[in-house]
Amino acid sequence: MLKWMSAGESHGRALVGILEGMPAGIEISTAKVAQYLASRRAGYGRGARQKFEQDRAHVLGGVIRGKTTGAPIALLIENSEWPKWETVMSPDPVPPQDLKINAGKGDEREIARNQPLTRPRPGHADLAGMLAYDLEEARPVLERASARETAVRVGLGAFAQEFLKQACGIELISYVTQIGEVSLAAGHPIPALSTQEKLAENPVRCPDEKISEQMISQIDAAKNNGDTIGGSVEVAAYGVPIGLGSHVAADRRLDARLAAALMSIPAVKTVNIGDGTQPYLPGSAAHDEIIRGEDGEIIRASNHAGGIEGGMSNGQIIRVSCGYKPISTVPRALRTIDLANGEESCANHQRSDTCAVVPGAVIAQAQVALVLADALLEHVGGYSLAQVRENLQGYQKRVGARL
Template identity: 65%
Template structure:
């Protein structure tokens, strides 16, 4: 069993991520993590924060000379902007007069950093978090609820992806399939891992140049209107063997685990496995993936409506998962709210300037899927070392190969 957790605030000194139960012998370097974090920073519609906020990642434990040791892996992602936030985010008490200094800079709509944030933003965790955790200020809530935390998840996902690749030759790729009401449609081209460079070079992470331009236009129109815009991302996992996950308990179902992981991403409000909602409109004779033999005599499927998962278990087809991201909740022209300090009507705080987050959303979704699949693989072929895991997996694959 793999276990992972993150800690840290958006404007704190650093994010920290740990993963426990990882086998020894997996090749991972700092450069692997840096490349993953760089992908998260790509995409059209991002705000100025991406230009000055760098991801300085350090391996604190669990990796030696480029190989995992079997010990818990600990990663740190420092906040390059921390000096600007030392007072307001100090772990130790600060003098009250220090918090009266107007430290805000930049966009006139942004509230000064050091002042209490008492106008919760619709769509964010601000109001329920303030009430649930008994805070008079939204700062402790929004700092942890921020999507900045996903940098730690992407770093962990990069580690998990190495396990999947080096043990089982499983590879993942993600792309954007809709922005607002502009969609790639059901006949879209599925990318492969070989398309990664092309996807990274596309501003809206799609292989279709015309669709890329239409996505950009949708983002531009939203920005011009002082608004934000969401979309749908898709993750495809290739090489997943039959049998990951289980039908025997709800929390062991692979689709359950993937859905929960994707839904945990900030802004995600919907998850779909395979053809999902479209499949619900089909009759049974058309909705299910018939089992056939290909020209070489290998067992395969005539289609993949199920997205590679049946009965909570992978069926050998590519796993396809989608996540729908709502528009960013902090709308530039501000939405109505109340001021918790006075009870009076007000407008929401403006804390960021992104217009669209679907491109990094695809990378984050890919990382979450990698973590879940790595855990499911470990459940099925776990061991203390990469050698043991490969041996266990091969034994299982040989056995099912003889049966079918």
């Protein structure tokens, strides 16, 4: 069983992640983790921070000479902006006068770094977090609720993706299906794994060039209007064995686990398994019939279910999508109430992206990988990569005999 967690703040010294339960023998390097992290920083609509934030990663435990040891993996990701925030984000007390220094840029929309953030932003965790944790300002809330934390998820997801690939050949691909009012056509084909590089090079990570151009126009329009924009992404997992997950308990259902993992990503508001047409079709058309292929093997006539039935993988490509709301830090600041004096005001504005849907695809891919890795280990077990392979081969042999 895999367990993972993160710690750290958006403008703190660093982010830290722990991944427990990863088998020994998986080949990985700091450079490989850095490649995954770099993909999260890419994408049209990103803000200035991504230009200089290098996400320098350090593996502090669980890996020796390029292979996992079976011990908990500890990952640290530096925040390159830390020197600018040492005072306001100091873990130790600081002189009160130091917090009265205006550290902003002079832009009236840019709140001075050292000033209390008492004007909660609609759509963010600010207001609920201040009240729930009895805080005088939103700084402790927004620093932790920030999507910056997802860098750790992508870093830990790198280990999960390498494990899946090396254990049984599972590979994942992610792409953007919608930005604003522009989307891929219903029933669009799943991109082949061979298109990974081409997708990574596309500014909006979209498999359709013409649609991609329209998506870019949507982002430009939002930026010019002092606004933000959301959209949807999809993750496809190739090569997933049949039977991962379980029907016997609610918290073991694979679709439920995937939905929970994706909904935990900041700004995700919807999750969908499969093509989403099942609720609107008659049963005779909604389900994936089981038939014999040309070589006599058992196959499906379609994949409306997205590779999951009854809480378990059914041997087809797993297809899961999620929708991201527009970023809540809107340059054209929204109305709010200043909790310092109870007066009507405009929400705090700090530097942000116009659109974070493109990196959202990479983040979703990491979350799906972590869930699939956990489900695979739950099903076949093993403390080492060799044991996992051997156990999986035995299981697949039994399944092959039945089919």
